[in-house]
Amino acid sequence: VFRQVDYLVIILYAILVIAGAISIYAASYDFDNASMLDFSEFSGKQFLWIGLSFVIGTAILLVDDWFFETYAYLIYVALILLLIVTIFIAPNIKGSHSCTVLMPLSLQPAESTKSATALALAKLFNSYNFNINNKASNYFKALLIILLPVVIIKLQDETGSALVFLSLFLVLFREGMSGLVLFAAFCSVVIFVVALKYSSIIILGISGGEFIVLALVLLMVLAMTVTYAKSIFAARNVLLIYVGAAIIFTTLILCGIDINGRIILLSTLLATIGYIVYEALKRDAKKYLITIAFAVCSVGFLYSTNVALDALGAHQQMRIKVALGIEDDLRGAGYNVNQSKIAIGSGGFAGKGFLNGTQTKLKYVPEQHTDFIFCTIGEEQGFVGTSIVLILFTTLILRIIQIAERQYTSFGRVYGYRVASHLIFPPGINIGTVLGLRP
Numbered sequence: 001v002f003r004q005v006d007y008l009v010i011i012l013y014a015i016l017v018i019a020g021a022i023s024i025y026a027a028s029y030d031f032d033n034a035s036m037l038d039f040s041e042f043s044g045k046q047f048l049w050i051g052l053s054f055v056i057g058t059a060i061l062l063v064d065d066w067f068f069e070t071y072a073y074l075i076y077v078a079l080i081l082l083l084i085v086t087i088f089i090a091p092n093i094k095g096s097h098s099c100t101v102l103m104p105l106s107l108q109p110a111e112s113t114k115s116a117t118a119l120a121l122a123k124l125f126n127s128y129n130f131n132i133n134n135k136a137s138n139y140f141k142a143l144l145i146i147l148l149p150v151v152i153i154k155l156q157d158e159t160g161s162a163l164v165f166l167s168l169f170l171v172l173f174r175e176g177m178s179g180l181v182l183f184a185a186f187c188s189v190v191i192f193v194v195a196l197k198y199s200s201i202i203i204l205g206i207s208g209g210e211f212i213v214l215a216l217v218l219l220m221v222l223a224m225t226v227t228y229a230k231s232i233f234a235a236r237n238v239l240l241i242y243v244g245a246a247i248i249f250t251t252l253i254l255c256g257i258d259i260n261g262r263i264i265l266l267s268t269l270l271a272t273i274g275y276i277v278y279e280a281l282k283r284d285a286k287k288y289l290i291t292i293a294f295a296v297c298s299v300g301f302l303y304s305t306n307v308a309l310d311a312l313g314a315h316q317q318m319r320i321k322v323a324l325g326i327e328d329d330l331r332g333a334g335y336n337v338n339q340s341k342i343a344i345g346s347g348g349f350a351g352k353g354f355l356n357g358t359q360t361k362l363k364y365v366p367e368q369h370t371d372f373i374f375c376t377i378g379e380e381q382g383f384v385g386t387s388i389v390l391i392l393f394t395t396l397i398l399r400i401i402q403i404a405e406r407q408y409t410s411f412g413r414v415y416g417y418r419v420a421s422h423l424i425f426p427p428g429i430n431i432g433t434v435l436g437l438r439p
Helices: 007-027 042-062 065-070 072-089 109-125 136-155 159-174 179-197 208-227 232-254 261-282 285-302 305-310 314-323 335-347 373-405 410-434
Strands: 100-102 105-107
Touching: 007 042, 007 373, 065 072, 065 109, 065 410, 072 109, 072 136, 109 136, 109 159, 109 410, 136 159, 159 179, 159 410, 179 208, 179 285, 179 305, 208 232, 208 261, 208 285, 232 261, 261 285, 305 314, 335 373, 335 410, 373 410
Parallel strands: none
Antiparallel strands: 100 105
16 A cells, blocks of 8 residues: 555645644744644644644555445535534634534534545546536536535535635536636636726726726627637628727717717627627527627626625625725725735745744734734745745645546546645635735
């Protein structure tokens, strides 16, 4: 068994978790109690969990992999039931009902459910003759396995943990899911951000966000006519529609007729969709269907962004507005991130040195030993230290992907990609938040 272990992964992982424990020690350093291995301190508890994890990991390694494949669905169902029970028995901790207290331990079933969900997904993909693109029901089965725990965890008011499950869509992409799904998700984010970010600017009588998004949709429709329809003739005619619309509306504006940007852009888009529908009926409809769907869905999503924003909690709305620079709230929603950026910035290139971070030692950064641990590394180790952390993560992720690709079964490959995606998504969220790049 131990000859088959990839020791590069073990070494990289060990370096990261030990560096993490040391960073927690630095973030929660107490001058009166300076022992790194004091089990009553955060760092001591972390080292205890590291040791326990390696013992459990070794035990799991000694179990034959057929066990996990055979009982994957049973493990998944058991964890789902535990998640449901947790909603009702877990105490309220900062508005969340996600931790089950088993004295003296506090356990969060959502963490184990990530592995259980990946096991169930791996077993599904390893089923005889299973292909996600064979029929729509295969998509439904895969999405059900992923989204069921997401819904339950959201009911626990643990949005962060629920979002992490969406990283499994990278697994679906590797197993044949169309790249259009990721493209649609990317476009949704762009539309949402642009519509909100530039909502206060007025261009031709409408909000700048609406104007920019509609203009981008027109450009994307032109690009998709070439990419998906593969028709230079159709793309040329779409471009002629744009030029014609520009000439007509420019002339009307110069003649003193007041026309706002919404009418200009939507009428141009409507004429373009009409032409594409004509081409679809005359030629191969499938080639043009994606372009038509993209245009219609983009406009629909644009005019529902405010509805989506209103569906969020007041504190979540404020965090989004602060992250986008729409509002400044340095004493409220923006305080944590602002202090974090000050700490990281003060670290400079090489950092202030271990245990010499003034921002973290004087407790200016809230939650610095958990959510904002990255700013401790930034202040004490500087750009060099944070870069090393990112390089280690990247090397570990690439190595795991390489191992996943070497697996003989879909079960091993899918689970391997799950591990890689879990090392991409949560650190990306955490570091993005700490740097103020995302809410």
